Amino acid sequence: MISTEDYVTAIHNSRGLLTHAADALGVTRGAIYQAAKKHPEIQKAIEDARERTTDLAEGKLFQKINEGDNTAILFYLKTQAKKRGYVERQEVTGAEGGELTVRVVRED
16 A cells, blocks of 8 residues: 555656656555545645646746746736736726626617
8 A cells, every 4th residue: 555655755756747746655646636636735746746846937037037938928927917918818807807888778
């Protein structure tokens, strides 16, 4: 039987990539999901590992931005600076983000 600690270690070592963790444990990804439902510490390990990987990716992105990589700069602006107008698509909403009401007026 695989211990909770074994799951946590495999998830940590795989940086949250559950296929790799499952391979290391000799189980399926589904088995990891089932174990995570039963053991909150396994679910937390998944979330923590994915957050660490996200932090790593963000660090690499900022590194590219500092190097003047235009693709990285544009990606950052389009995803993080929307309020400043860096969008390719604008969404229109009603007052305070609510539904948009459209009124059709016909002149006969």
